[in-house]
Structure formats: C-alpha cells, structure tokens
Amino acid sequence: MTPGPPAVAATRPDGPPITTLVCDYGGVLTNPLAETYAVFSDSTGIPVEDLQTAFARATRRYGVSPMAELEIGAIAEDELVRRVLSELDTDPGDVLRGLPFGEVWFRGRRTNEELTAFLRTVRAAGHRVGLLTNNVREWEPRWRAALPVAELFDTVVDSSREGVRKPDPEIYRRLVARLGADPATVLFLDDLEENCVAARVQGMRAIRFDTTDQAVRDVGHLMGLPALVNEPSGGTS
Known part of the structure; x- marks a missing residue:
C-alpha cells in the first residue's frame, strides 16, 4: 500500500x-446489500425472498452460513452456488448462464x-x-x-x-x-x-x-x- x-x-x-x-x-x-440482491434477482429470475430462503436452508443444512464459509476461504465460490441453488432445485447453469456467481452479483454493486x-x-x-x-x-x-x-x-x-x-x-x-x-x-x-x-x-x-x-x-x-x-x-x- x-x-x-x-x-x-x-x-x-x-x-x-x-x-x-x-x-x-x-x-x-x-450501495446497500438490498440493492445488490434486487439486481441479482432481476438477472437470474430468482425472487429475492426465494434466494434468501435458500441461503437460510443451506445454513441449517450445513450448520454454517455458506457466505460465511466463502468469506474465510473455507469453500470456493462454486461450492456456495451448489449449496444455495440446490435448495431451489435449480440448475446453476440455467440461472447463471455459465457465468461466475460473482460476475452476476457485481452487476448490482456500485x-x-x-x-x-x-x-x-x-x-x-x-x-x-x-x-x-x-x-x-x-x-x-x-x-x-x-x-x-x-x-x-x-x-x-x-x-x-x-x-x-x-x-x-x-x-x-x-x-x-x-x-x-x-x-x-x-x-x-x-x-x-x-x-x-x-x-x-x-x-x-x-x-x-x-x-x-x-x-x-x-x-x-x-x-x-x-x-x-x-x-x-x-x-x-
């Protein structure tokens, strides 16, 4: 620095x-996290409430938030996607259209x-x-x-x-x-x-x-x- x-x-x-x-x-x-969620929802077609529910279900299933695990490097981005979208019975390829989760996420980040x-x-x-x-x-x-x-x-x-x-x-x-x-x-x-x-x-x-x-x-x-x-x-x- x-x-x-x-x-x-x-x-x-x-x-x-x-x-x-x-x-x-x-x-x-x-910008606020809620705005990022909203843009991600628009980009993927997953309602914000469903996405938040999927994160909550994944947290209960694994005993720890997948985002918390990702933020300490305990899992990779692909594993976060698998854990969360599996709770929606959704094919990540269909939702993300082959793009990394982060690329879609950052569309809503200013x-x-x-x-x-x-x-x-x-x-x-x-x-x-x-x-x-x-x-x-x-x-x-x-x-x-x-x-x-x-x-x-x-x-x-x-x-x-x-x-x-x-x-x-x-x-x-x-x-x-x-x-x-x-x-x-x-x-x-x-x-x-x-x-x-x-x-x-x-x-x-x-x-x-x-x-x-x-x-x-x-x-x-x-x-x-x-x-x-x-x-x-x-x-x-």
Whole structure:
C-alpha cells in the first residue's frame, strides 16, 4: 500500500486523539446489500425472498452460513452456488448462464463515490485510512478494480485471506497490529451493529453506517474535521 501522510491527531470527547479511520467495504463503500440482491434477482429470475430462503436452508443444512464459509476461504465460490441453488432445485447453469456467481452479483454493486471522496479528504487532513472487509477471494479483482485501493488505504485486512471474519475478535486484533496503533486511536465504520460492537470490545470507537451523509457528519465530528460537519452530530456510539 502507498503510505498516507503523517497522522495528525484529532481530539475526541472521551479518549485519546483519533488518528486512523477504518471502513467496511460492502454496504459502506458500496450501495446497500438490498440493492445488490434486487439486481441479482432481476438477472437470474430468482425472487429475492426465494434466494434468501435458500441461503437460510443451506445454513441449517450445513450448520454454517455458506457466505460465511466463502468469506474465510473455507469453500470456493462454486461450492456456495451448489449449496444455495440446490435448495431451489435449480440448475446453476440455467440461472447463471455459465457465468461466475460473482460476475452476476457485481452487476448490482456500485461504488459509493461520495464516501470514497470523503476518505480522500480524511487522508488529506493527515489521518490514516484502513479497510477491514469480509470478502471473497474470487471477487478480489472485481472490488479492487472498483476502488483506488493503493491511493485510499494504508492497510487492507480481508477475511478471505485471513481465514477469519468479522465479528471474530481475532480479525480486529490483526487489524490493530498491522496498523501499529493503540485501538483507542482507531475509529471504525461499518453498517452492521454486531461488527461495531466487536470493534468497541477491542477498544476502538465505532460508528454504525446508516447513510453517507450521516457517516460523513459523524466521522467528521469525531475526527475534528469541522468543515465537513453541517449540523450537530447524532447517531454515534
């Protein structure tokens, strides 16, 4: 990764200065998951409710979510497709038309350009930026092509390469170790509350992402970027 500018301390109300922002990928640096599901449904002809039911049935059958297994590299993408579509009695070749699952999935995935621009602003202010993502090894070329990874991030921690995923405490420990940071100086942004809770347990500050405007406002407030704060911060935790 290309090193960012030297960290500049930002005062936060309840602890030491925040010097690093760490973001999630899916649902934060992309459009919401529900939109991706909807486009996948349109592309395959599988109703969203049926697809979600198939994932749930596969999870019960194998005792673990197939997506969770995929995100730690325990199974390959083809096995996820087999597990899920077999619950629908559907031929993967008919549904995916010979394409990889990820290619069809990424038709409904868009980069959050506004938040990406905000990360550039955070770095320009002298802070470090990291990425902590539950992701899929087969999808790495796709998501990296959609983001200026080397430009934006000082550290990338990807579950599919770590063999462990959020909210497991171990992936947060690895993140902090690679940052070489005191957890209390790290601010974490994720769209899932369970992932935020896990970050707080490790000593980080965490904000749950709801909308881009809310995230920019709340992160800007805590990191001492008043020019980005248009109204009093709310929703931080």
